[in-house]
Amino acid sequence: MLYYIAQQTINAIQLGSIYALIALGYSMVYGVLVMINFAHSDLFMLGAFACLLLATMLPVQLPFVVILLLVMAIIGLLGALIERVAYRPLRGAPRVSAIITALGCGLVIQNTTLSLSPYPKYMPELFNSRTLTFSGLTITTLQILIIGISFGLMVALDFLIRKTRYGMAMRAISFDVRTVPLMGIPVNRIISLTFLVGAGLGGAAGMLYGLAYPQISSGIGILIGWKAFIAAVIGGIGSIRGAVLGGFLLGLVEVMAVAFTDSSYRDLIAYSLLLLILVFKPYGLLGQAPNQKV
């Protein structure tokens, strides 16, 4: 029994690290723009498809790291493009317009992919995975790789946000967006950069997801991407560390729900957890309530 739980915990860490990577993108965008980028989950899905195309369509077999970097670059640029085309014209508009636009962009991406590729596709094996056994517990090298890459990206992001000028500018924008331009900070460029980085992480998560669960379809955006959104909300959307915490928490809850109940209850439990947290802690575990002025 204890082995079973320990084994499931390894799976939970794998799933949780993917959730956390996607959730970071949601949280970063919310931090600087105070808007929910619903299209992010579909960028995650496109990450998996971009990896599939890069791995199968090119005449030469690219090394793993190159594919990862290319996927991140492509999806990152796409995220920045969406911001430029669809979100920037609405910067001053009512908040509801921005949410609807984001929802619409997400559905456009998702259904375009569905129309172009109606049937699920299978990810080729990019990485020669071996199974290791430690005193009864099994872990594949692929799992170690996925968890390692996720943690590496998270540490890199933390460094970017805490130690660089760009990160300082991002934090400044989320602190007070009106004063920031007065300090000579190019707000538009920083926002574009935020979308680039956030979407890039989402794309990387899509690729890692494709490696871990090789069947990919246009539906994984809703299936996995929106779960990551729940993770971001549970952790307190806008908070970077909250996103990571929420990702691992949700991964744990889901894997345990599947391990101990029927797997069809997975969505029900995840969304009920979201509802419960929002009722009792409306701004998430690590989030701050905004000051409302009259």
Next chain:
Amino acid sequence: MRAFFESLGRSRMALPILVVLGFAFCVACEFLPIINTYTKGVLIMVGINIILCASLNLVNGYMGEFSVGHAGFMALGAYASAVMTIKWLPASVFELPLAVLFGGTVAAAIGFLLALLSFKTRGDYLAIITLAFLMIVKSAVENIEYLGGPRGMTPPVLTNLPWAFFWVVVTLWIIRNLVYSKFGRAITAIREDEIAANAMGVRVREAKILAFSTSAFFGGVAGALYAQVNFFIDPKSFDIVRSTEILVMVYLGGVASLAGSILGAVIFTLLFQALQDLGTWRMVVMPLILVLLMIFRPRGIMGMKELPWFLPKRELFTKRQP
């Protein structure tokens, strides 16, 4: 000519006459071979969409909240009515009205609960709650064997054109009266500024409960009518795509406008039928329209405007916004 239209616009008799004529036409269609079955089906869908659009407009337009969970209420109404007609009620004349009322009531009860959740949160977080509600309804239905699980249910075809027309009139009548009552002003005040409204003595909680429950009730009614005309319902027919369709109708026709709701629902349904050949690309076109609308005309065609027929007499000559 212009004077004729202006006097027609101000005429208080035009709308009742139109309603009677419309109802007579619907009854005639039911018994005489005036239009074929396909056209009848499209007209019923127009009616159902008007109900959905007007009821969502109450929350999203007049109250200015953002709910993406309307398909969830539709699902509740559809399943409640399907259980009624398939399992509980014997076939009779009262089967459909009872099933539709029951569907609406179940949806309204859950809408009441959702309103309680909306006290603490608003804006983005309320959108998240309605999203979670939609997902919970969908996966709950998928897990209940009594409701057919993922396989869905096959309720009998009971909805006909007169009934659809009747419910459209009832919906518009009730929502119109609500919007121009004391509660309607409270709802509009919440849209403009919730905190200020509270400070001015508006009973914010009562208004929210009323708006959410009414909206949910008619969402459920529309779902029930849909279930009794479509012959087949499953959890997948009430997912986020369905919610987006209703949102497109609301924001296409115009926020905070009943005439806009009718216009949006009619345009959307006809466009949807016309684009039948596009297949799944249709689901690309619809959200694309929504995005373009938000960028270029965020309030829709009739946003914040109303046809004079729907305005109460005392507001006909004032310039006040609804």
